[in-house]
Amino acid sequence: MHRYIPNTEADKRQMLDSIGANSIEDLFEDVPSELRLGRNLNIGEALSEIELSNHMNALANENNSISDLICFLGAGAYDHHIPTTVKHLATRSEFYTSYTPYQPEISQGTLQIIFEYQTMISNLTGMDVSNASLYDGPTAAAEAAMMACASTKRKSIIVSKTVNPEIRKVLHTYMKFRDLELIEVDMNDGVTDVEKLKSMISKDTAGVMIQSPNFFGIIEDLTEVEKVTHENKALLISYTDPISLGILKSPGELGADIVVGEGQSLGTNLNFGGPYLGFLAATKKLARKMPGRIAGQSLDVDGKRAFVLTLQAREQHIRRYKANSNICSNQGLNALIATIYLVTMGKEGLREVAARSTQKAHYAFEELIKKRKFKPLFNKPFFKEFAVTSEFDSRMVNKALLKSGILGGYELGKAYPQYKNGLLFCVTEKRTKEEIDKLTGVMEVI
Amino acid sequence: MREYNSLIFEVSREGRKAYSLPKCELCEDEINEIIPEEFLRTSDSKLPEVSEVDVIRHFTNLSNKNYGVDTGFYPLGSCTMKYNPKINEDMAGILGLNSIHPYQPAETIQGSLKLMYDLDKMLAEISGMDRITLQPAAGAHGELTGLMIIKAYHQNRGDLKRKKIIVPDSAHGTNPATAAVAGFDIVEIKSDDNGAVDIEALKRVLDDEVAGLMLTNPSTLGLFETNIKVIADLVHEAGGLLYYDGANMNAIVGITRPGDMGFDVMHFNLHKTFSTPHGGGGPGSGPVGVKEHLVKFLPVPVIEKKDDKFVLDYDRSESIGKVKGFYGNYGMMVRAYSYILTMGSEGLREMSETAVLNANYMMNKLKEHYHLPIKQVCKHEFVLGGLEETSLEVSTLDIAKRLLDYGYHPPTIYFPLIVSEAMMVEPTETESLETIDAFIDTMIKIAGEAKENPDLLKTAPHNTPVRRIDEVRAARQLIVKWEDE
Structure with missing residues (x-):
């Protein structure tokens, strides 16, 4: 008898009798005997709540979480503040124990939230339409690339080397197996080399993907990129950090056709990398080419406003043989979290989070540079992340920081061999002056 | 209210x-x-x-317009809407387990890496596979990863002409869609009268251009593919590989294993079999298991144990690459791991046995009132073909909508495609005899209403927050964001 299985032996007996079976074994007579496991799984005995809890806490004790460490690590996953409303509302089980809103009459909660999410993502990015979310930023980038290829009927994507290497890796995998081409364009002083881009782009280019703020935290100037992309009738795919849109010009205003990004910073905790939230928004012209789910507004038979999945892509309706995407779910719970986050922060709150992260990052940068041991890697305007270098091995620097309880920067040499000693630091609104001074203090005496 | x-x-x-x-x-x-x-x-x-x-009132009020497993019975076939244990949520909320940055140095994340390493081992034991990647984010994502591995396997052998994936006509829609996204051509084969793979039809399409076959077992009809060994041998003899769609795994845990049936690669749905909540449509988690000959193609990184320390190994030259950022939906892994530990080996077997018993009990009671196209023992779910009396002009959609009035989430409808007016019922093991009986009684009552007052069904639902919605209008007008008038 297991606590998650209500039926007792007596219940089961009654049910077997009703079926006309002698034992449960009769119900498995269609499984050939040579395929039977014929032993217990080697999983061990069931743990009680107390035993499980002790076991899991012991595992947690083998980690150092960012509740023990001061986090200056970013590079695609960010330690922003999560307002308490998120926890209290996202743990309502009417939300998290439901499934895809297949039956809209009893899923208006989920559907209206997707509609509100789409509205806020559209407005933030300056685009006409947003879908209901995708797995994460990197897969959203891959979906955008495939969407660009499908809608232009071309087979090549150009991506800047200033796009997060994690994203480019996922892009490579998706494109390779689809027999599509992915070309990387070089960078110059931490930004996309526009002259090189001009020499590479052609009538075969389906899309150009630029991240801004880019992997190094630098705000890319998209003016020239937009011009040359559209001159070649390719699509401009912008990858962005939604927090930055509290203060920065929206990709829509800069001429993007598709905007994608990672929505983790909108209230989802770091979770060792997942589940996160991919968002994808586009111009009206591309609305019907978008992958994934979309919620739309309609009326019910009584003329009442109601929401429903539209342009449906789900298990039963997905275009079986002509699919351009096989996505038939969304990150519903993370989209809910992002919605609660954006509603809680509101217009002014998001602006303040973005501004404070920028101001604090610049303070950290100035303090560090002042002490002369570390030099800026680039000389460009940046948002909440910045890259520095020194004569010291970046791993050694991080080890020293860790000893002082600080989670240091991303070691750039892992993805950019030319920046062997480079470190990418991130400062969010959560960091205090004391914490930043501690960081620069430890780095000064290395 | x-x-x-x-x-x-x-x-x-x-x-x-x-x-x-x-x-x-x-x-x-x-x-x-x-x-x-x-x-x-x-x-x-x-x-x-x-x-x-x-903020609090807005979202609380919206939650009241939603139906979840915690609200009531949710027999949505193929989705395994079982109870989502609360202790799993608590475990996933432990700060030391969830407040971890994905790029932290290995020495600071030994607990999380150990959990993932152990989950890999547990899933391998449960499935009979040799190695698991936890990276894919959902079932469809697992399928894509699996098919990429199959492609890499053939390419690695220099066998470049294998462009076809065979998919039965009863398959989940994602199977052919995934094959298309992975750059394959799709060959559909018809099912036989019992909804099983037609062996002769299979033989006719097997040639040296076949990369693999995708199969769900039990099938989408909830029936065990008894010829699976024969099918596996035929595909292997033709040089192809077998892909197992793990959507229906809740029927077989502790009883039989895909690895022993002859499958080479498969995906799990942690959000179905292993109780992680569906979250209103996600996040899911779709780990992929492979046999030894495919291990080298798994996505990077793979978690390895070296000198008693766990490390993320990226140095794998034949890997297909990365399919997702970081390491997968780790939060779901923590829940599934907790679930497996709280079930234990006996609990897991009891889970599948009870799921199958519940389904057979319901099928047996409902077959007198609804059309049951294939009359044999089912596994964890079964498929009805609408009302027994077809002259009534009451559709499966009407029945589903009437169920809403009685406070139930309806079964999956109009799937699988090979059964007309299909209703796919999956009770799961976490429902009591009383709950199941009450649902059966309601279904019988609705069958009666269909005769006496069909309009009641055709205009249902009557007492939900909104009633039937104009879906055509939604697609034509396409209002997908709020705009100030």
């Missing part, structure tokens, strides 16, 4: 706020002194302005 129909944008009032941030002594420089003006936003972000109590 008062009806609540507001969008948050309609609640918004200029100047209200729901957030608090500490005073900032480092924030004296104006943003336009730090960042050039041309990069700064001039347009309105149009985010709402509401108070904290507005």
Whole structure:
């Protein structure tokens, strides 16, 4: 008898009798005997709540979480503040124990939230339409690339080397197996080399993907990129950090056709990398080419406003043989979290989070540079992340920081061999002056 | 309770706020002194302005318009809507397990890596596979990863002509869609009269261009593919590989294993079999298991144990690459791992046995009132073909909508495609005899209503927050965001 299985032996007996079976074994007579496991799984005995809890806490004790460490690590996953409303509302089980809103009459909660999410993502990015979310930023980038290829009927994507290497890796995998081409364009002083881009782009280019703020935290100037992309009738795919849109010009205003990004910073905790939230928004012209789910507004038979999945892509309706995407779910719970986050922060709150992260990052940068041991890697305007270098091995620097309880920067040499000693630091609104001074203090005496 | 129909944008009032941030002594420089003006936003972000109590009431009211497993019975076939144990949520909420940055140094994440390493071992034991990647984010994502591995396997052998994936006509829609996205051509084969793979039809399409076969076992009809060994041998003899769609695994845990049936690669749905909540449509988690000959193609990184320390191994030259950022939906892994530990080996077997018993009990009771196209023992789910009496012009959709009036989430409808008016019922093991009986009684009552008062069904639902919605209008007008009039 297991606590998650209500039926007792007596219940089961009654049910077997009703079926006309002698034992449960009769119900498995269609499984050939040579395929039977014929032993217990080697999983061990069931743990009680107390035993499980002790076991899991012991595992947690083998980690150092960012509740023990001061986090200056970013590079695609960010330690922003999560307002308490998120926890209290996202743990309502009417939300998290439901499934895809297949039956809209009893899923208006989920559907209206997707509609509100789409509205806020559209407005933030300056685009006409947003879908209901995708797995994460990197897969959203891959979906955008495939969407660009499908809608232009071309087979090549150009991506800047200033796009997060994690994203480019996922892009490579998706494109390779689809027999599509992915070309990387070089960078110059931490930004996309526009002259090189001009020499590479052609009538075969389906899309150009630029991240801004880019992997190094630098705000890319998209003016020239937009011009040359559209001159070649390719699509401009912008990858962005939604927090930055509290203060920065929206990709829509800069001429993007598709905007994608990672929505983790909108209230989802770091979770060792997942589940996160991919968002994808586009111009009206591309609305019907978008992958994934979309919620739309309609009326019910009584003329009442109601929401429903539209342009449906789900298990039963997905275009079986002509699919351009096989996505038939969304990150519903993370989209809910992002919605609660954006509603809680509101217009002014998001602006303040973005501004404070920028101001604090610049303070950290100035303090560090002042002490002369570390030099800026680039000389460009940046948002909440910045890259520095020194004569010291970046791993050694991080080890020293860790000893002082600080989670240091991303070691750039892992993805950019030319920046062997480079470190990418991130400062969010959560960091205090004391914490930043501690960081620069430890780095000064290395 | 008062009806609540507001969008948050309609609640918004200029100047209200729901957030608090500490005073900032480092924030004296104006943003336009730090960042050039041309990069700064001039347009309105149009985010709402509401108070904290507005936020709480808005989402609480919306939650009341939702139906979840915690609300009631949810026999949605193929989706395994079992109870989501609360202790798993608590475990996933432990700060030391969830407040971890994915790029932390290995020495600071040994607990999480150990958990993932052990989960890999457990899933391998449960499935009979040799190695697991936890990276894929959902079932369909697992399928894509699996097919990429199959492609890499053939390419690695220099066998470049294998462009076809065989998919039965009963398959989940994602199977052919995934094959298309992975760059394969799809060959559909018809099922036989019992909904099983037609062996002769299979033989006719097997040739040296076949990369593999995708199969669900039990099938989408809830029936065990008894010839699976024969099928596996035929595909292997033709040089192809077998892909197992793990959607229906809740029927077989502890009883038989895909690895022993002859499958080479498979995906799990942690959000089905292993109880992680469906989250209103996600996040899921779709780990992929492979046999030894495919291990080298798994996505990077793979977690390895070296000198008693766990490490993320990226140095794998034949890997297909990365399919997702970081390492997968780790939060779901913590829940599934907790679930497996709380079930234990006996509990897992009892899970599948009870799921199958519950389904057979329901099928047996309902077959007198609804059309049962294939009359044999089912596994964890079964498929009905609408009302026994077809002259009534009451559709499966009408029955589903009437179930809403009685407070149930209806079964999956119009799937699989090979059964007309299909209703796919999956009770799962976490429902009591009383719950199941009450649902059966309701289904029988509805069958009676269909005869006496069919209009009652055709106009259902009657007592839900909204009634039938004009879906054509939604697609034509395409209003997908709120705009101020």
